[in-house]
Amino acid sequence: MTPAMNAVTAERLLRAWEAALDERSVRRGAALLAGCLARSTDSVAAWSLTERDAGLFDLRAELFGTEATGLASCPACGDELEVTLDLSALRPGSAGPADRQAPEDQAVAARTPNSDDLLAAAEQPDEEAALAVLVARCVEPGAVPRQLARQALSARLAEVDIQLQLDCGSCGAAFQVPFDIAAFLLREVDxxxxxxxxxxxxxxxxxxxxxxxxxxxxxxxxxxxxxxxxxxx
Structure with missing residues (x-):
């Protein structure tokens, strides 16, 4: 369960922002949240991305409210859309950092990656090697076919893959854009x-x-x- 978010002072938020700047990009969200919760970055980096993102949504609500606006470009006509978001509707459910179980329709147990898993993957030379590292770290070890292991990991990654469904007011095209609460909140706090x-x-x-x-x-x-x-x- 994500800890309750108490009032964050300006000084604490400023220190958390500075700490986030000193981290690699995949750990900055964890560092920002850790600073505001008076915890270590390493401890929050061990939370699953589901739990980390839930905490970041809570932090954003505490700092700036649950309504947000942003811009998106239509891939069909190139026009920019101003998007208003209800962030409370996007907040994921919270899963513990050690959660590792198989969905009912899968025989392979996997856990949702955390920030340190992403860091290990980011240090690899290519996407194939990065995926192999995530599978090795997040899928229950055993004699598991590679395809099943990757499917189990993909199911966990889907938990934190937020896609906004948008319609272009100019040309009527329907499209999706990803929403990353860590990157979004870091830009706002910066x-x-x-x-x-x-x-x-x-x-x-x-x-x-x-x-x-x-x-x-x-x-x-x-x-x-x-x-x-x-x-x-």
Whole structure:
């Protein structure tokens, strides 16, 4: 079960963002979540992607709410669509990091990969080698035909493969686009962090306040002070 998400302070989120920047791309989502939960990145990287993504959806709801907007390009006509998402409807169910069982219609037991599994796969020279590593790490060892092992892994990967069903308003084409909550939230937090650091610079330069004091203010008060500075008051 994903731990409950308590209020995340600006300082904690900023530290989590910095920690995520220091990680390889496939572990950044785990690092961001770990920092906000006051856990180690290694511990969260061991969670299944299902559980990690559930935690990231919860974190996004805590930080920015459950509604989000984004852009998608129609593959048929090239027009850009503005998409409004209800992220609460996309949140996956939570599965434990050690979960390993066979679906009813399969005889091969496999677990959903975690961030460290993806890191091991990313270090391989090609897709075939990466897939072999995932199978070796995530499928129950034994005398299993390669095709069945890969099917078992694919069934687990499908649990975290979110595809948005979209219709182009210009040409009427129906198409799918993938949605990655880790990449999406990291972009949002990156933009937030850079705005916040600009605010810290402006307020520290104008008033001589410390970073800690500025981060301890709520956003409304920071913005009011910045409005006064920009107005020349």
């Amino acid at each position: 933009a937030w962090a850079r705005r916040l650091l600009r605010d810290v610079h402006v307020l520290a330069s104008a008033y001589g306040w410390t970073e800690r004091a500025i981060l301890g203010m709520d956003a409304r008060r920071r913005h009011l002070y910045i409005d006064l500075i920009e107005a020349g008051a």
